[in-house]
Amino acid sequence: xxxxxxxxxxxxxxxxxxxxxxxxxxxxxxxxxxxxxxxxxxxxxxxxxxxxxxxxxxxxxxxxxxxxxxxxxxxxxxxxxxxxxxxxxxxxxxxxxxxxxxxxxxxxxxxxxxxxxxxxxxxxxxxxxxxxxxxxxxxxxxxxxxxxxxxxxxxxxxxxxxxxxxxxxxxxxxxxxxxxxxxxxxxxxxx
Amino acid sequence: xxxxxxxxxxxxxxxxxxxxxxxxxxxxxxxxxxxxxxxxxxxxxxxxxxxxxxxxxxxxxxxxxxxxxxxxxxxxxxxxxxxxxxxxxxxxxxxxxxxxxxxxxxxxxxxxxxxxxxxxxxxxxxxxxxxxxxxxxxxxxxxxxxxxxxxxxxxxxxxx
Numbered sequence: 001x002x003x004x005x006x007x008x009x010x011x012x013x014x015x016x017x018x019x020x021x022x023x024x025x026x027x028x029x030x031x032x033x034x035x036x037x038x039x040x041x042x043x044x045x046x047x048x049x050x051x052x053x054x055x056x057x058x059x060x061x062x063x064x065x066x067x068x069x070x071x072x073x074x075x076x077x078x079x080x081x082x083x084x085x086x087x088x089x090x091x092x093x094x095x096x097x098x099x100x101x102x103x104x105x106x107x108x109x110x111x112x113x114x115x116x117x118x119x120x121x122x123x124x125x126x127x128x129x130x131x132x133x134x135x136x137x138x139x140x141x142x143x144x145x146x147x148x149x150x151x152x153x154x155x156x157x158x159x160x161x162x163x164x165x166x167x168x169x170x171x172x173x174x175x176x177x178x179x180x181x182x183x184x185x186x187x188x189x190x191x
Numbered sequence: 192x193x194x195x196x197x198x199x200x201x202x203x204x205x206x207x208x209x210x211x212x213x214x215x216x217x218x219x220x221x222x223x224x225x226x227x228x229x230x231x232x233x234x235x236x237x238x239x240x241x242x243x244x245x246x247x248x249x250x251x252x253x254x255x256x257x258x259x260x261x262x263x264x265x266x267x268x269x270x271x272x273x274x275x276x277x278x279x280x281x282x283x284x285x286x287x288x289x290x291x292x293x294x295x296x297x298x299x300x301x302x303x304x305x306x307x308x309x310x311x312x313x314x315x316x317x318x319x320x321x322x323x324x325x326x327x328x329x330x331x332x333x334x335x336x337x338x339x340x341x342x343x344x345x346x347x348x349x350x351x
Contacts, residue, residue, distance in 0.1 A: 066345045
């Protein structure tokens, strides 16, 4: 569980703000994270380590708890992504976590009216180069082009795996050429 | 769709009954293939995936009971009046167990098997095409559900 000071930075009410009659847990929907994803307890001033004042970052994932860590954005990029004829919006961001892990957060937002849900993924970057991770993301996005449609919905898009993959690599190349993101302090970054 | 309103009405037996904590509500969830699940508690989180373009949608609920257990509910609704909505619910001892139940749900089993051709006489290419279409529908349903589960867990974690 996140210490109270940190929860306050993330916008959650502290016990003083809740008042004496408020339920102790129902007002704290924050869930326990697994050991690997847990934010360390706040250190005393004498034992503070670099990054203790970094914001808490939550990276959403499909079908799993979000990844939660203290970190800073390294670079982020938002751009359009032609997914088989649909003009989607894709967010790509790299984060440096407090203990020197690097996380890659990815999301793809299909246009309104096509009935497709957004896709969210997060990878810890342990491989060099990044291509295997990006290839996994590209495959996942390509696999989720919806098939079943109502009568009034537009027809399914043309599926062109080569175009999708090429478009993704173009977009991520733009991301890595972009200016580094400005450090944020005392603000929670959410994907 | 046909039973959505009836289910919604049957889910809640009483609200704000004397003797219950102020935020607690008594629920009776009629499950498919199981005994109704009765409990008193409060809703911790809810997410719904309705969009007019898709012929079905999910609603996921997490409840905390007054006896400090947790209930995970997955409802599947159809826009078509010809299909019956379904409800599945499980009670867990901890929030971790409830979330595990939520993330391990396989929406692929919600896709009905529909075969519109003669299996004995259909050419192999047609059977292969049907199998591929079925596989795509299962994959889409799984992604649809996982996307919604990820949304709920993100909102729960961030306090939204």
